[in-house]
Amino acid sequence: MTPRNPRNPRKPRKRWATAICAVLASAAVARQDAIPPEPPVAEAPGRAAAPAGAGGAENHAAAGEITPALDASVTRGLAALAALQSPDGSWGGPRFQRSAALTAIACLAFMSDGHLPGRGVYGATVERGLDFILSSVAETGLIAADTSHGPMYGHGFATLFLGEIYGMTAGGPDTARSARVHDALLRATRLIVNSQNSEGGWRYNPVPHDADVSVTICQIMGLRSARNAGLDISKETIDRAVKYVRDCQNEDGGFRYQLMVGASAWPRTAAGLASLYYAGIYEDDALEKGLEFLNRQAFPGRGQGIGSHYFYGHYYAAQAMYLAGGQRWAEWWPAVRDEIIASQSPDGTWEDGYAGSSYGTAMALIILQMPKRYLPIFQK
Numbered sequence: 001m002t003p004r005n006p007r008n009p010r011k012p013r014k015r016w017a018t019a020i021c022a023v024l025a026s027a028a029v030a031r032q033d034a035i036p037p038e039p040p041v042a043e044a045p046g047r048a049a050a051p052a053g054a055g056g057a058e059n060h061a062a063a064g065e066i067t068p069a070l071d072a073s074v075t076r077g078l079a080a081l082a083a084l085q086s087p088d089g090s091w092g093g094p095r096f097q098r099s100a101a102l103t104a105i106a107c108l109a110f111m112s113d114g115h116l117p118g119r120g121v122y123g124a125t126v127e128r129g130l131d132f133i134l135s136s137v138a139e140t141g142l143i144a145a146d147t148s149h150g151p152m153y154g155h156g157f158a159t160l161f162l163g164e165i166y167g168m169t170a171g172g173p174d175t176a177r178s179a180r181v182h183d184a185l186l187r188a189t190r191l192i193v194n195s196q197n198s199e200g201g202w203r204y205n206p207v208p209h210d211a212d213v214s215v216t217i218c219q220i221m222g223l224r225s226a227r228n229a230g231l232d233i234s235k236e237t238i239d240r241a242v243k244y245v246r247d248c249q250n251e252d253g254g255f256r257y258q259l260m261v262g263a264s265a266w267p268r269t270a271a272g273l274a275s276l277y278y279a280g281i282y283e284d285d286a287l288e289k290g291l292e293f294l295n296r297q298a299f300p301g302r303g304q305g306i307g308s309h310y311f312y313g314h315y316y317a318a319q320a321m322y323l324a325g326g327q328r329w330a331e332w333w334p335a336v337r338d339e340i341i342a343s344q345s346p347d348g349t350w351e352d353g354y355a356g357s358s359y360g361t362a363m364a365l366i367i368l369q370m371p372k373r374y375l376p377i378f379q380k
Contacts, residue, residue: 065333065371073341074368078113080348081106081361082125089128090145093356098146100136101154102358103129104161109362112369116169117177130165133158134180141187142206150204152195156218159188160377163225167376170229189226192219193237199259200244212258213248216241217271217278217316221377224278228376238279245275246286253289254297266298267313273320278377282323291324300335311352311363314340318367322378333371340364 084106085091091102107129110122117127136145136158143158144151162185170178191206201211202219220241227233248255254264255272273290281287294317314336321332344350344364345357352360373379 060373061371065337067337069341070337070368073344074113074365076348077344077350077361077365077368078110078122081109081358081365082122084349084358084361085125085128089130089132091129091358091362092146093359095355096146098132099154100133100143100145100151101157102355102362103132103145104154104157105366106358106362107133107161108157108164108375109365109369111164111168112366112372112374114372114374116165118172118174130161130177130181133161134184137184137187140206141184141189141191143184143188150215152202152204152206152215153218155188155191155206156202156215156222159185159192159222160218160225162188163222163229163231164375164377167225167229168374185226185229186231189223189231189233192223193234196237196240199247200240200242210258211244213245213255213268213272213275214257216244217275220275220278225377242276242279242281245272245279248272249286249290253291253293255290264293266294267309267316269293270298270313270316270320274316274323277320277323287324291320291328294320295328300332300339308353311350311360311367314367315363318370319378322370337368340368 081091086098088098089103090098091106092099093102096102107126110120110126113122114120115122115126117123117130120126132145133143137143142151143155143162145154162181166178166181166185170182172178192202195206195208196202196219197208197211199211201213201216203210203212203215220238223233223237244259245255247259248257249272250256250264252264254266254269256262256264257268269290273287273294276284276287276290298313298317300314318332318336321329340350348361349357350360350364351357352363370378
């Protein structure tokens with residue numbers, strides 16, 4: 001049965017995972033059983049002009065989603081995040097000074113407000129970040145800079161960033177940069193496809209050995225963004241990724257870290273749910289069980305506070321609840337919005353105990369600006 005849009009039951013959702021062709025080892029792209037790329041994204045409310053294109057009311061903020069307190073918080077947060085950018089265009093943290101992951105996430109925070117190279121108050125900020133990411137692309141396609149952890153985390157976020165940039169700016173005046181972004185995106189997606197392991201997932205390094213849910217969701221989102229931007233992604237790759245994520249779900253609805261036996265935790269449950277949604281699964285018992293687990297374990301404002309993996313978990317939980325739609329989103333959104341706004345520091349930043357203020361601030365800003373629907377990955 002064709003899956004239905006949770007915000008509009010009469011409108012079918014496209015099954016990304018069942019109708020797309022293989023990314024080949026060369027620039028030639030096979031078109032067997034493919035669906036054409038989706039049309040350009042719609043302009044949404046915000047401070048900077050967004051690319052014009054097709055779209056509907058479902059990609060605009062609903063009444064009450066964006067409040068004056070949110071606008072004020074975002075304004076302070078964006079200014080603070082811009083001040084944390086290094087002269088070379090990168091962002092870093094306490095454990096890594098020049099990070100592809102943090103740079104990509106920070107740029108996505110600005111793009112969530114409509115700022116793009118050559119467009120918006122922070123257009124130059126995003127442009128410097130993009131140039132840093134492009135300078136970090138190896139001949140193999142791996143996007144990596146200084147890091148204290150496996151490079152596939154950063155590679156996945158950087159691929160997502162390039163897919164969003166390309167989808168929002170292709171056909172613009174800077175054709176040379178657009179060609180560089182397309183080339184980097186194509187090579188980055190090839191590396192993801194070629195490094196998928198036999199279980200269907202990915203882990204820290206670009207080799208097909210073991211896998212975990214956390215790294216796997218980064219690659220799935222990168223592939224989804226690339227597909228939205230017009231690249232073809234192998235149906236087999238997505239089907240195998242879906243199976244891996246499904247196999248990591250426990251009976252309580254939560255997700256464990258890897259295939260072997262392990263406890264459920266709400267941050268990786270949020271990541272697992274987002275993985276399934278972005279792989280084209282919209283109606284499934286696995287989703288319902290996982291959403292119920294999230295509600296039990298991590299509903300904002302019930303005393304958990306800003307602890308370990310807070311921003312990571314809520315980044316994915318907000319996406320999962322938004323894609324679930326209906327009452328789940330209507331209840332979750334104001335709770336997480338108000339909790340994040342209340343936790344902002346006087347200097348405009350948010351602090352993550354492990355990854356630092358650049359990471360915490362960028363992730364908080366992406367979550368707070370989801371209702372603006374600027375990023376194609378967040379549009380329906």
